[in-house]
Amino acid sequence: MMADVIADNLLEVRQRVQQAAEKSGRSASDCELLVVSKTWPAENVAQVAAAGQLSFGENKVQEAEGKIPSLPSHLHWHLIGHLQRNKVRKALPLFDTIHSIDSLKLARYTSNIAVELDLKPQVYLQVNLAGEQSKDGYDLESLHADFEQLLELQGIQIQGLMCIPPVAATPEDARPWFAQLRNLRDHLESQGGQSLPGLSMGMSGDYEVAIEEGSTIVRVGSAIFGKRYA
Numbered sequence: 001m002m003a004d005v006i007a008d009n010l011l012e013v014r015q016r017v018q019q020a021a022e023k024s025g026r027s028a029s030d031c032e033l034l035v036v037s038k039t040w041p042a043e044n045v046a047q048v049a050a051a052g053q054l055s056f057g058e059n060k061v062q063e064a065e066g067k068i069p070s071l072p073s074h075l076h077w078h079l080i081g082h083l084q085r086n087k088v089r090k091a092l093p094l095f096d097t098i099h100s101i102d103s104l105k106l107a108r109y110t111s112n113i114a115v116e117l118d119l120k121p122q123v124y125l126q127v128n129l130a131g132e133q134s135k136d137g138y139d140l141e142s143l144h145a146d147f148e149q150l151l152e153l154q155g156i157q158i159q160g161l162m163c164i165p166p167v168a169a170t171p172e173d174a175r176p177w178f179a180q181l182r183n184l185r186d187h188l189e190s191q192g193g194q195s196l197p198g199l200s201m202g203m204s205g206d207y208e209v210a211i212e213e214g215s216t217i218v219r220v221g222s223a224i225f226g227k228r229y230a
Contacts (some may be wrong), residue, residue: 006044007051013207017218020126020211031211034078036203036221038040038063042070044225057099057219060088062068064094080162080200082136082221088113092121099124099162099200099219100147104146111155120155120182124162124200127184135164139185141201144191153193160198160216161185178202182197 006093018028034181035046038059046058049072058064059081068077078097088110091098101107101123114120129138138146161184164176178201186195200217202210 003047004048006047006224008052009226010048010051012159013220013223014210017211020208024212026211031215032201032217032218033225034080034200034217036080036219037067037225038081038221040221040225042067045071048224051135053139057221058095061094062093063088066095075230079104083110085109089117092119093123095158097122097124100126100136101156102126102128103142104149107146107153107156111153114155120157122159122198123156124160125197126149126162126164127181129163129180129184130166132166137163143184143188147188147192151194158194158196160196160199160200161188165201168206171209174206175209175213178210178215182214 014033016069017031017033020030026027028184032055033053034057035048035053036057038057045067055076055078057078057080061079066076071146074085077095079091079095080097080099083091083098083100085106093116098121101110111173121139126137127143128135128139131139161181163177163181165174168174181201182199185199189196198215199215200219201217204223207220210218
């Protein structure tokens with residue numbers, strides 16, 4: 001894809017983020033744009049970075065290992081795909097933020113390795129709101145049961161919650177799931193007595209609705225890059 005097309009797409013998405021934030025009485029600075037660069041080669045990612053984008057999301061540690069070192073060192077990298085326990089030690093030096101902590105066991109192990117490496121990543125707790133077997137994420141009962149222990153972990157900073165709602169026919173159909181995640185966050189804040197400012201929700205097809213429901217970081221790829229290679 002031509003660099004100017006990518007730059008134009010990035011500008012359009014940023015403008016729509018701003019409009020959605022303002023529609024809900026928020027500032028555009030209240031919601032971060034995370035550009036999902038999975039499956040795209042480093043040269044395409046570099047084009048987005050050259051247009052002023054700093055934060056990127058990758059799904060797989062192995063792909064990120066081959067891509068991140070060839071890109072500018074000032075970029076911020078988020079792991080948005082499932083984190084396998086045996087990839088934690090490789091993931092932590094690569095990613096500032098992890099969006100897919102989905103069990104106390106994984107959180108505790110990640111925290112222990114982070115302490116060992118003298119790192120303290122920001123993390124989101126992934127929640128499987130609809131209980132879909134095809135998706136990873138905490139179920140509601142387990143999240144409530146584990147929450148106080150999660151807050152005690154010293155090697156990670158819990159930023160908030162993340163969800164991937166069920167496939168919806170329209171963005172409006174996704175709205176109830178985003179509202180549910182926001183309400184869950186509010187309840188957990190009351191339960192744990194600790195601020196959880198982050199809501200990682202919304203992708204290319206529904207990010208404007210997610211922002212209207214309180215998202216603080218949207219994960220957008222195809223609206224910027226176009227259709228993925230894989």
